[in-house]
Amino acid sequence: MSLRWRTLTALAWRDTRTTRRRLVLSMSSIAIGVAALVAVDSYSADVVRSIHVQARGLLGADLSVTAHHPLPAPALAMLDTLRTRGAKETRVTTFSSMALVSGGKGTRLVQVRAMGAGAPYYGVIETSPTDKWKELQSAPNAIVDSALLIALDAKIGDTLSLGYARFSIIATLRNVPGDVGIAAALGPRVYIPDRYLAETKLLGFGSRADYESLVKLPATIDADVFAKSHRELFDSLQLRAKSVADTERSLTRSIEQLGRFLGLVGLIALLLGGTGVASALRAYMAEKIDTIAVLRCLGASAAQVVWMFIIEAAGLGFAGALMGVVLGVAAQLVLPHVLGTFIPVDVVPQLELIPALSGLALGTWVGILFALGPVLGVRNVAPLQVLRRDDSASAARSAWRDPLRIVAALVLVASVVAVCIARADSAIVGLWMSAGITAAIGATWFAAMLCARAARRLAQLPWRFVVRHGIANLDRPGNQTRPVVLALGFGAFLLGTLALVQGNLLRQIASTADASAANLAFFDVQTDQAAPLDSMFSARSLPSLSRTPIVPMRIAGYTSRKPKPPERRATDSARATGGEESRGGDRARPSWAVRREYRSSYRDSVASSEKIIAGKWWSTPGPDADGVFEISVEQSLAEELGVIVGDTITWDVQGVRIRSRITSLREVQWARFEPNFFVVFQPAALREAPQSFVLLTRVNDDGARATLQRDAVLRFPNVSTIDLSLIENAVGKILARVSLAVRFMALFSVVTGILVLVSAVAASRRQRVRESVLLKTLGATRAQIVRMLFTEYALLGAIGSVAGILLAVGGGWAAVHFIFKAPFTVSPLALTVVAALTMLLTIVTGLFAARDVFAETPMAALREV
């Protein structure tokens, strides 16, 4: 090599001299993608580090044992043994209840946490005024969320009633380790000392509560080892044990999943930026043909010329990536404000080296990879080009069969797959991810190509000249149709998908807006309370919309005739020949579906929120000759249990065995605010069983709704009410936060899309100025030139948004159908808004970037632009 590296680098640097401003543009399209990745990765590293530091505080103990029922005797014995070995132990009982304040107005459903002395062992619950936590245990005190005080118009010092007991509010909560901010939206928290719990008389029959034991272990006992070695005991007692390490593992896993999901959006932005670089470089190389020919004449080899431009591309990529890292580190500081309410720890941001360095490397690599295609194309430029000026586009055109360019394309694809796999849970997910990205990019690319083709045809039709010319521009040599449509299509795709998913989810929960639907629910209504409560409704001329019985029960055993995968068959047949019903005993650990407590109901008819998908609703009013009752099972549960129509399940209902046969499977719309059940019995089976009721009514007036709740709670302190409009609000708020986070990340892709659009327009600017000037010389007015550009960009915008919206309908359907398992409807309004925005953006950007066209006087035509 006669030219050394230093010389090549210097040449490369000087070569960019006149075009640096434009190169900065295409560089920044890489920067945004890198910024997104660095921000997400750094933030997720911040969170994981913070979780590690704060894990014990999150659990509040070394070991936590939880049950949905009071801890059984063997568990208490185990805890006693631990205590003799030096451990400390205390209890926390969590349940929902209605709270009201003397003198305040209204009632609120709250989450009560009755804390044993000493709890929590780790982590500090901060209060306002400060240090009031210590005083909680000294008297019947309560520390509550400030949201509750606002909702009930109460203040510190007021008396709070929970059931039959009264507590004095001594402080509000400022920070509870491990609680995510939005938890309070569903029900404000109330902390009370657990020795006054019994006085409330709230934990009656059918009430749901979590009973937790917090254990502080001596240094000699490892919580993780202890939890693992006692797993069987915990399982058999239906207890859930969690060590600090478990907490850390599960939190870290979910944070990493969140990071991966958000990182995917960043990755898309980066690849989009890469295509921007490729198109910018293609236009740039076309302009450099003369320079290349001169260099070749002066004795540079094809390889040296290629290396010179690769050095330029690497420099470009590096500078863009560096810019991205700086931006990303800055965005990392913004992310906590967007995601903060979902994160259970206090996050201390710091400069995370690994995400920063990998972002730098990835950005540079993407810059080089996408530049390779256009750069390798110039190997064909002959020195003769200096003498004989050919059409520059054809001089740089390289054969599809060019083996080097095919290799470059393969390396590009392999790199994308490798990055996807590295960022995904598993190779399979990574492959799917890369397939999805490729399919989306491929679809938009294909749409753009079709449009360029169609433009060639359309331009032949007898339109008005300016329109015809605008259309023809889409297919001009060196056109930027593909990168622009790709950028626009992707932006519209992301925004459209978000809008559709959000719209579909919001519509699901917006049922209380319907005037006939219930908006107030009463829970835990005991048998003798249902009738008086009903008459309270009728006294106020309110409708009693439904009275649904709830019977708690467990599975005692079941048979399954459903064919299983071969590896399980051996144990299945053993079970079948034994003729014994199993309790899910064919698995090493009985599944959650088998162990859980069921809150089932009975009724005569199918509810409006469900649909029979297999079998038939009750055929007889009573049990069959063997005393077996009919039941209907929700389809996903049936799948989880591995049962089909005809299988039998034996239930343990408060110690009484009830045998049942599955006669139908149902599909249930869970998202609707209606009492829905996994298992519904025919009425004869459960009518006499111990049960509680859920009553629904509708009160249109906010004030009347509050009074009714208050009166009901005063009369029946154990009854809980839920104002469904509050729930709807809370869910709406959560959804808004989630979509804010996703939209924040999508913003990176959209900004990249705009940058690609701007740099693509800038890349063809010279050609465009030359031509507009020529047209002016031939008599075109400014208005005519604006109309041509307008036609061109309006068409580009239309193509991009149509391609993007079609993809969005597919993406939205996939997300709603597969992830949220809800029915999908297309909202034309949202899509129209997205399409209009996309088109507007394109036209404005296009005309703005082409503003030089108007500034140039036609004189330039003579001066040879």
Added chain:
Amino acid sequence: MLRDVSFTIADGDFVAIVGPSGSGKTTLLGLLAGLDTPSAGSVLIDDVNLATLSEDARARLRGEKVGFVFQSFQLIPTLTALENVRVPLDLRGDDSAGSRASELLARVGLADRTHHYPVRLSGGEQQRVAIARAFVNSPRVLFADEPTGNLDHDTGVRIVELLEQLNRDAKTTVIIVTHDLELAARAHRMIRLSDGAVVEDRVRGA
């Protein structure tokens, strides 16, 4: 750039403006065609003072009364020969654009090349398309900037003959800027520029 340049060109004349590189030829042509505005002085075409017109009005005037031929042809690469010729009429919304353009292409000898794109045409053919385009709007005056500059000698001669023929037949005033003295010698009148001033202005045979 230019100073004390003052002359009148008669209707139907064939004028060559010559001078060495940097003498102000192109600047002068730009001013004459209303592509640029003079800092002092005025240019009148058909008794209309260009300085009083807006840029768009000057463009419209060019569309109606002025034709252009450039050294580097300046055809629009995305349009066929016929479409290129039509452009000035299309811009005016003239319905006869198609037939008029075919007729002119036939007159410059390219009747069989109407649907070819510029890249498929030789330099001489491209310049003939450009001349057809320049005449399509029946201009009062045609400006040609080094029309033979990018062509070999024989092709150049044929292009000039074409310009002369159209000048005769259509009575269009032709103003050529060139530094090719052989070409300039064929003109009826020659204006020589040097350092931004007219140093010679003679009519052939006078």
